[in-house]
Amino acid sequence: xxxxxxxxxxxxxxxxxxxxxxxxxxxxxxxxxxxxxxxxxxxxxxxxxxxxxxxxxxxxxxxxxxxxxxxxxxxxxxxxxxxxxxxxxxxxxxxxxxxxxxxxxxxxxxxxxxxxxxxxxxxxxxxxxxxxxxxxxxxxxxxxxxxxxxxxxxxxxxxxxxxxxxxxxxxxxxxxxxxxxxxxxxxxxxxxxxxxxxxxxxxxxxxxxxxxxxxxxxxxxxxxxxxxxxxxxxxxxxxxxxxxxxxxxxxxxxxxxxxxxxxxxxxxxxxxxxxxxxxxxxxxxxxxxxxxxxxxxxxxxxxxxxxxxxxxxxxxxxxxxxxxxxxxxxxxxxxxxxxxxxxxxxxxxxxxxxxxxxxxxxxxxxxxxxxxxxxxxxxxxxxxxxxxxxxxxxxxxxxxxxxxxxxxxxxxxxxxxxxxxxxxxxxxxxxxxxxxxxxxx
Amino acid sequence: xxxxxxxxxxxxxxxxxxxxxxxxxxxxxxxxxxxxxxxxxxxxxxxxxxxxxxxxxxxxxxxxxxxxxxxxxxxxxxxxxxxxxxxxxxxxxxxxxxxxxxxxxxxxxxxxxxxxxxxxxxxxxxxxxxxxxxxxxxxxxxxxxxxxxxxxxxxxxxxxxxxxxxxxxxxxxxxxxxxxxxxxxxxxxxxxxxxxxxxxxxxxxxxxxxxxxxxxxxxxxxxxxxxxxxxxxxxxxxxxxxxxxxxxxxxxxxxxxxxxxxxxxxxxxxxxxxxxxxxxxxxxxxxxxxxxxxxxxxxxxxxxxxxxxxxxxxxxxxxxxxxxxxxxxxxxxxxxxxxxxxxxxxxxxxxxxxxxxxxxxxxxxxxxxxxxxxxxxxxxxxxxxxxxxxxxxxxxxxxxxxxxxxxxxxxxxxxxxxxxxxxxxxxxxxxxxxxxxxxxxxxxxxxxxxxxxxxxxxxxxxxxxxxxxxxx
Numbered sequence: 074x075x076x077x078x079x080x081x082x083x084x085x086x087x088x089x090x091x092x093x094x095x096x097x098x099x100x101x102x103x104x105x106x107x108x109x110x111x112x113x114x115x116x117x118x119x120x121x122x123x124x125x126x127x128x129x130x131x132x133x134x135x136x137x138x139x140x141x142x143x144x145x146x147x148x149x150x151x152x153x154x155x156x157x158x159x160x161x162x163x164x165x166x167x168x169x170x171x172x173x174x175x176x177x178x179x180x181x182x183x184x185x186x187x188x189x190x191x192x193x194x195x196x197x198x199x200x201x202x203x204x205x206x207x208x209x210x211x212x213x214x215x216x217x218x219x220x221x222x223x224x225x226x227x228x229x230x231x232x233x234x235x236x237x238x239x240x241x242x243x244x245x246x247x248x249x250x251x252x253x254x255x256x257x258x259x260x261x262x263x264x265x266x267x268x269x270x271x272x273x274x275x276x277x278x279x280x281x282x283x284x285x286x287x288x289x290x291x292x293x294x295x296x297x298x299x300x301x302x303x304x305x306x307x308x309x310x311x312x313x314x315x316x317x318x319x320x321x322x323x324x325x326x327x328x329x330x331x332x333x334x335x336x337x338x339x340x341x342x343x344x345x346x347x348x349x350x351x352x353x354x355x356x357x358x359x360x361x362x363x364x365x366x367x368x369x370x371x372x373x374x375x376x377x378x379x380x381x382x383x384x385x386x387x388x389x390x391x392x393x394x395x396x397x398x399x400x401x402x403x404x405x406x407x408x409x410x411x412x413x414x415x416x417x418x419x420x421x422x423x424x425x426x427x428x429x430x431x432x433x434x435x436x437x438x439x440x441x442x443x444x445x446x447x448x449x450x451x452x453x454x455x456x457x458x459x460x461x462x463x464x465x466x467x468x469x470x471x472x473x474x475x476x477x478x479x480x481x482x483x484x485x486x487x488x489x490x491x492x493x494x495x496x497x498x499x500x501x502x503x504x505x506x507x508x509x510x511x512x513x514x
Numbered sequence: 515x516x517x518x519x520x521x522x523x524x525x526x527x528x529x530x531x532x533x534x535x536x537x538x539x540x541x542x543x544x545x546x547x548x549x550x551x552x553x554x555x556x557x558x559x560x561x562x563x564x565x566x567x568x569x570x571x572x573x574x575x576x577x578x579x580x581x582x583x584x585x586x587x588x589x590x591x592x593x594x595x596x597x598x599x600x601x602x603x604x605x606x607x608x609x610x611x612x613x614x615x616x617x618x619x620x621x622x623x624x625x626x627x628x629x630x631x632x633x634x635x636x637x638x639x640x641x642x643x644x645x646x647x648x649x650x651x652x653x654x655x656x657x658x659x660x661x662x663x664x665x666x667x668x669x670x671x672x673x674x675x676x677x678x679x680x681x682x683x684x685x686x687x688x689x690x691x692x693x694x695x696x697x698x699x700x701x702x703x704x705x706x707x708x709x710x711x712x713x714x715x716x717x718x719x720x721x722x723x724x725x726x727x728x729x730x731x732x733x734x735x736x737x738x739x740x741x742x743x744x745x746x747x748x749x750x751x752x753x754x755x756x757x758x759x760x761x762x763x764x765x766x767x768x769x770x771x772x773x774x775x776x777x778x779x780x781x782x783x784x785x786x787x788x789x790x791x792x793x794x795x796x797x798x799x800x801x802x803x804x805x806x807x808x809x810x811x812x813x814x815x816x817x818x819x820x821x822x823x824x825x826x827x828x829x830x831x832x833x834x835x836x837x838x839x840x841x842x843x844x845x846x847x848x849x850x851x852x853x854x855x856x857x858x859x860x861x862x863x864x865x866x867x868x869x870x871x872x873x874x875x876x877x878x879x880x881x882x883x884x885x886x887x888x889x890x891x892x893x894x895x896x897x898x899x900x901x902x903x904x905x906x907x908x909x910x911x912x913x914x915x916x917x918x919x920x921x922x923x924x925x926x927x928x929x930x931x932x933x934x935x936x937x938x939x940x941x942x943x944x945x946x947x948x949x950x951x952x953x954x955x956x957x958x959x960x961x962x963x964x965x966x967x968x969x970x971x972x973x974x975x976x977x978x979x980x981x982x983x984x985x986x
Contacts, residue, residue, distance in 0.1 A: 107964075153559070321658040447781075
């Protein structure tokens with residue numbers, strides 16, 4: 074461990090000796106494992122080991138970066154990087170990398186996830202859970218993914234840190250009929266808190282309820298969002314809180330700092346907490362990662378920053394530095410005061426949506442978008458699920474959805490799913506009023 | 515790349531008495547430029563290099579990769595891939611469709627080598643785009659642009675005697691703009707991509723295209739009228755034709771979806787055994803022929819052999835409106851009793867190769883674009899799109915127009931603000947009654963796989979005319 078930290082420090086020293094003004098080097102030894110399954114059988118098990126040092130340096134406000142995968146190549150790569158910096162173009166908005174020495178929390182990574190002997194067992198636990206809910210005739214598919222990373226960061230501006238990051242997640246989709254499916258996820262940073270059967274049972278329960286769907290109708294509905302689909306919305310809002318997205322107008326939050334963007338019951342934060350898949354103790358500049366409330370009781374309080382964007386907005390970094398621009402790690406919505414059942418009771422005639430995919434925007438600044446619900450779409454009448462639906466599209470506006478949140482459950486689930494609910498989040502059941510639904514004609 | 519290590523890894527894998535083994539090595543020189551509002555945020559230059567072992571044993575597949583080039587590492591990942599293949603313990607064993615071993619080399623040439631072009635010139639090209647936009651007379655409020663240049667060398671070896679070396683340079687650019695006029699905004703993005711040297715970049719003329727987009731957005735804000743919803747004709751420009759071909763023909767024809775292997779993530783297909791659609795079923799009108807062709811030279815999705823060492827060829831997916839041929843790798847081909855048609859692709863050495871498209875487009879007809887429009891009494895010409903999506907069985911889709919015009923009595927009228935077609939695959943392709951003769955391509959990054967493998971592809975086609983569809 075000390076050896077890798079020393080080698081990372083040597084990279085920084087070499088770059089400085091060659092004339093770099095500021096340098097950050099981030100070495101990651103990553104071990105990633107995945108089991109992919111479909112039709113209730115394992116299709117492939119994969120392992121990929123990655124050894125990489127990300128180096129970002131600045132010379133006279135020219136920012137360049139590289140990846141070094143072989144320590145024997147350090148001299149040549151750094152020399153070339155400096156040459157590149159010298160012919161690159163000045164970024165007048167570059168505000169430097171984070172300065173100072175920081176104390177970091179101790180990593181709570183789970184060593185058991187360093188190299189699991191037989192991860193396929195967890196897949197079959199999930200499938201068994203699904204069968205308990207939906208019977209043995211189901212078809213199920215999904216992935217089990219584990220990671221263990223040793224991370225070593227050295228910055229010429231002071232930060233030096235070591236982190237271990239572990240995660241395990243399972244995603245399972247269960248079909249009870251050709252057009253009746255349910256999706257469940259189970260996400261954790263530790264093996265202890267990982268319960269794959271829970272994901273299987275959730276997917277199985279939804280798949281059972283989703284049987285014999287009928288095509289849904291266009292209209293305006295009050296909608297209960299399951300934590301998984303709401304995780305997709307949380308991911309959209311958090312990504313739009315990145316100062317970079319704001320500056321390029323890929324955000325509904327442009328010029329809205331200090332303004333009301335949601336009802337008072339809504340508080341959103343970014344928090345790469347120990348429980349989460351995104352658990353980390355520092356960002357890519359070495360700033361301690363921390364909880365940042367970006368929407369506080371409905372008010373847009375801050376954007377998510379690295380050191381450079383913070384200077385542009387005349388504020389402090391929020392510890393969200395990625396290699397080039399700020400990024401959310403793990404989104405949390407504060408719990409509400411209602412139970413899931415109470416939320417349903419609020420709905421006289423509406424929908425319960427459980428998952429979605431293919432979210433696409435017409436205009437990020439305005440917020441107009443559509444997305445396609447899948448895996449359990451239900452008509453709710455007088456608080457109860459009346460029937461299963463299919464073939465609808467949610468066609469609305471990201472700011473309107475945020476503003477129309479009318480109820481939040483106490484219960485929350487840690488969710489993450491391929492492409493959509495990404496980054497991960499701690500997501501409740503949520504009631505949103507007046508949601509626009511369209512369909513094919 | 516150290517081919518002796520690759521060969522050693524293959525020997526390690528073969529020594530275990532497996533049904534099949536392959537080693538795929540890849541080395542990639544990567545350059546990335548990222549600009550915000552014309553300011554260079556960062557210039558990234560890196561080399562990524564490594565190899566993977568994939569083993570079929572006892573009807574299960576194991577895969578392991580590393581970026582450590584060492585003999586002991588080769589043995590380690592061969593052992594791991596073998597162990598993982600064995601733990602699958604499948605009831606129905608996986609097999610691969612038959613292929614003969616191939617020994618060959620193929621490359622994509624560069625007239626102007628990407629590596630010989632100075633970083634200053636590369637940067638200046640992108641700064642110029644922003645300068646052009648800022649002086650085009652439209653208020654372009656924000657821009658984001660990026661460029662990626664990848665010089666990719668591969669070496670593929672398998673237990674059937676294949677030894678294939680290749681080299682492909684690829685260049686891609688992505689531009690996103692926001693136009694603000696009269697207190698309103700409109701946005702557009704464009705992607706450019708080709709395989710080849712720096713000469714392809716010079717052919718693109720990005721500033722001119724982006725200025726065109728900026729003016730279109732301004733006109734949509736200032737002159738655009740929403741369309742009165744109803745049944746009318748729709749002319750799709752090549753960009754819209756292309757995305758529809760990709761989404762509602764290419765994807766549902768991927769055999770791994772059809773067989774359920776992507777059921778959890780990218781989804782399944784409206785085509786399935788025992789269902790209403792299969793090979794030989796009508797899905798569109800006679801004028802609809804859609805192909806996927808990796809062999810278009812210098813295209814963004816070009817390759818000569820796929821990542822299982824199978825020689826690339828054109829695939830007729832929908833032929834005269836009939837479902838004709840699925841996209842296969844060796845695993846799906848074996849399951850459906852046919853041969854692979856070289857659709858197995860991977861973005862890097864650390865990703866499993868899966869069934870992918872290459873360049874998917876509608877085959878041209880004989881009419882001109884003007885002739886298509888002349889015969890429309892009331893309709894919309896949707897030249898390009900903004901928001902789009904399709905459900906995971908690839909049947910319910912939606913395209914929202916970016917540049918669109920009203921057609922009245924065969925003549926183009928005012929811009930239409932964000933017209934929407936939301937319909938099914940069957941209705942869309944059945945409504946097509948005419949196809950123009952000029953094909954145009956757009957570069958795109960196709961999303962599939964977990965972890966995601968953004969794959970370079972072309973989408974394209976001529977203009978197509980749809981009769982009597984609902985537009986809102």
